[in-house]
Amino acid sequence: MLLIQCPYCGVERPELEFSCRGEAHIARPADPSATTDEQWAEYLYLRTNPKGVIAERWRHIHGCGRFFNALRDTVSDKFLMVYKAGEPKPDPAQFSKEAGR
Amino acid sequence: MADILTSELYSADSSQAPLLVLPDVTIMPAAPAARVSLRCRETGLALAAKAFGTPIPQTPLTAETAANRAAFWLGPDEWMLVAPESQLAAILSDLETHLDAVPHSVVDISHRQDAVLVSGPRAGWLLNTGVPIDLHESAFAVGTVTRTLFHKTPIMLWRTGPDSFVVEAWGSFMDYVTGLLVQSAEELKAA
């Protein structure tokens, strides 16, 4: 069971308190009606699923209830950093380097 | 540090039998209380504090208390305000009045959850049979409040003293919480 730092509570809590909500920084198109079918399908279904560093949405569902984002290495299953919703996406490449891939 | 509970808030419910009485730990159902969910942005905090009578805590996982009042930080824009049951209507209307000018949400959740008081030298041990977080005083100091899990059920946990805790759960989950606490305490009766 992982320990995850909640950027709102400021503490590490066991994974049990959290739920993962998939890849982060996939914004819902501002005007969905203007999207093509391909664009909409991509928004709905296509994810990068990398081997390595991924930015994910997590929710501290059994804590403060907030959504936040985290960089996680899918190979080592280690959290590299967490940041609040709305904050810009860190450069995963930089973390990839630090994670040694 | 002495217990920070006032007797009016979270007193044992005299109409209900204790759930567990052992030399080292007791579980008492708490009397009903007024509970209000407060949601607002920073603009509302001072106004809400004025209406409610305690500061609205901004430090995560902390509570502010005053006579007959407790305000719990549950999230960055979410607080639970607790007061004696009889004051519910007044508190709701005071909050609405004071917060009228700013976006906010005030919702009565007095009946949504029930509370039990778990206390005694083995209270922390007993809770840790189902609560996955560290309840050592160095990690979970007196006054700390948090939502977490007890086995499969969400709870709110407030430490009111070195050996005393308030555990809140939604009404229909309370039998699960107290049933497991009582079952897990069974071994304390053994020699």
Next chain:
Amino acid sequence: MSQPFRIEKGGRIDRAASLSFTFDGERLSGHAGDTLASALLANGIHLVGRSFKYHRPRGILTAGSEEPNALVGICRKGDQTPNLRATQVEVYEGLETVSQNRFPSRGFDVGAVNDLLSPLFPAGFYYKTFMWPKAFWDRVYEPVIRAAAGLGNPPKNPDHDTYGNLYAHCDVLVIGSGPAGLAAALAAADSGARVILCDEQAEFGGSLLTETAATIDGTAPAQWVADTLEKLSANGNVTLLPRTTAFGYFAQNFVALAQRITDHVSEPDPRLPRERLWQVRAREVVIAAGAIERPMVFPENDRPGIMLAEAGRTYLNRYGVKVGHNVLVATACDTAWQAAFDLADHGVTIAAIADVRENPPEALQSIAKARGIRVEKGCVVTGTTGRKRISAALLGRLRGNGVAAAGEVACDALLMSGGWTPTVSLYSQSRGKVVWNESLGTFVPGQSVQNERSAGACLGIYGLNAALEDGYAAGENAAKAAIGRSGTVSRAQAHGADAGEGGILGALPHDRDPSKVKAFVDYQNDVTAKDVKLAVREGMHSIEHIKRYTTTGMATDQGRLSNLNALDIASKALDKPVTDVGLTTFRQPYTPTTFGIFANISRGDFFDPVRKTPSHDFVAGQDAAFEDVGQWKRAWYLPKDGEDMHQAVARECETVRKSAGLFDASTLGKIEVVGPDAAEFLERMYTNPWKKLAPGRCRYGLLLNDAGFIIDDGVVGRLAEDRFHVTTTTGGAAHVFATMEDYLQTEWPDLDVWITSITEQYAVCAVQGPKARDIIAPFVEGIDLSADAFPHMSVGSGTFCGVPCRLFRISFTGELGFEVNVPRRHGKMVWDKLAKAVAEQEGVIYGTETMHVLRADKGYIIVGQETDGTVTPDDVGMNWAIGKNKADFVGKRGLARPDLVAGGRKQLVGLLTKDPKVVLEEGAQVTKLANPPAGTPAEGHVTSAYHSPAMGRSIALALVKDGRRLTGETLNIPMPNGAIPVEVVEPFFYDKEGARLNG
């Protein structure tokens, strides 16, 4: 009751406490402090069971948890726990034990014929032999193999024990309490850190409890253990956990411990759990798991009486038991010599010490000489004899590449040592990669991957003083890393028990016919050196393949005893260095762990939370049948006077339509949506328009996902400009709330609106039927109930029975209906009063089944029954619920996807069977033809089917391809007894105009 192999004095057993126990019905005696293994040996019993595959007689091989042979069943409380290691079972008064895998007895076992037929059972024989005919696998091969092979019998009754759980946190977790572990615990505790020390054995001390040839700070090692434990117990920050196995090492220093609490007690207090699962989160972990001795792989190395040398020494020094009267010691390293010396000093004849090495240390040779022990150098064992116990060993002299016979040595026990293997299991579980240490000839832990360090023998640091030193350092460093400071514990000095030299891997050479002898590598799975070589010849070149083909290392010790020997044999067969062949991964659990400790509290009433509504006790008192809806218990139907379900439901349905019914709707999800942007938020979430809904009015809301499919529905009431009371389905409550939070927090954080779950704030009593208004009116204050003032789809606030109330006029039955929302703790009081009032009006209390029938009469869908996550509003004829002028809502864009607007979608229709008495089966397929050819795709399926009392016949709803165009046509429902013809009708059956609900 004599114990012929017990020495006069010595050992750590309590000689004053004699205990009586049985093994296969034979009454035997032992002492407090004995394991079953030591007590059996004290009684001269080595033969404890039969092997897995060949049913060969087997004896006790080790003195620890790695024991592969001595698996026994423990009979207790009328049932049997199988597969316990006799080396770990503690003897108590009245202990009943049985051997396993033998028929009819362990002395005479018919399965032993397998041994003679062993050419038929080479490596991979399962794969080769039982391949065809395929049908035979399930019916013949597998049952027979399972009965003939395998271990003990599973218990027959539900587990009568309880199991505890504890989440624990500490600064330093020390695993293992030998010299390194105790020193680490002392050093860590001295710093003030919170320390947990656990050991799988009943007593702390590890090898120190066996060691008599050394001193620590001038005292006996066992005394130092006692002094150390006294210090640790006095420290309030230290938790001492004997009988506690660290069986799993997971991410971020999350370590699972299994603490055995009552298994060793004759009459345990029933209030105690049998075991406790410790889920430990440690800042730092010190693994001090020690090392175990390696068996030597020589022909017939599995005969009872053959044992690891240090195990023989442990039985002597710790338990006061001689493993034989005339013992041969075969070794490749120094440490086994000490076993010979200790035994000799207790009057045991040492038949010889046969050392593989040409030049064992002079010092040892001279001690042996002083004791008059025969020493054979450059000498291996090439075979053993004896039927159920070793009676002699064949020796062979190493000559260049060959072996020359060197005579036979009579003996009644053989102690062997191929050297030492560090126990790297937990380190490996922590995801650390082991590295090959050439000078030790074994794998040792490499770099730490987690906040962990290995100390002592498990790191390859042998010798008592070195282990102590390493333990102190590990404890100090762990404390420093965990809490930033370390203590100043004074370090004890040890003399004696120095690290020895020597050790060997793999199969030993011999002069026997290789096709006729078995030299075992993995005892528990009956894998021989030959099997490993065969696997290589048959193309298994990866160690992982060899493992699976031969099953070596797949026994309960996970290859702790066998891996290195197997690896060496494989590497020689492959002609590759050991490091290129690699080691298989050690996985959790470290030793077998009970299912009970994993199931833990999640059983019986606490398997999952059982959520009950305010009416629960009332309806239970009326013999209601309950239905599980998520975690909720809901009244399903309430039979009267011996009614069956059909009769009860029919009566409930008729009564609701005739007078009135009372239904507990508390389980519906309820969300209070509050804030200046509340209407805007709902506008974006739901398909429907909300901005023009007046306060005091309700609207049915339909919720889609962004793919365009229905995920939930419910009535939404507007309480004020900025306040809505949203209801969801019972099962969808949590998901809808989470979905709303998701959009609110991450897509539209600028909206000034907040949502709060009020599902359990309100108890909900639904009163439905023509008399509903008459029933509730006397209780209501502050709300005008007249049809004009409070029409269908209204909501108002007032009081009910004197308590605050949100009253909805809504209907899921098609009748005049109200839903009374009162604060939950008043729910029971309100329910009781309504139940009485309903009864006075000759109404009925009804359950979920009646609710389903009544809504089906009206063609109201149930999300999850008429929908399955691939159904759009248009599919179920609910385009009316979509706000046509809305620019966007969740799902709007999805609805425009090509596949969702294409023709040929399945649409909701009603079905009427030609025979009105026939009720269709929900889920049944719908076809055009009565007897469609095989492979014909179905046109759709039945989603709901009931007998409808209101219609006086059966009704059904179905999703059928282009169904709306088929109205009036006949379709078929193929069933095993022939197709059922049905007519397609519009999907509503009763009071289409809605006159009743508007009354």
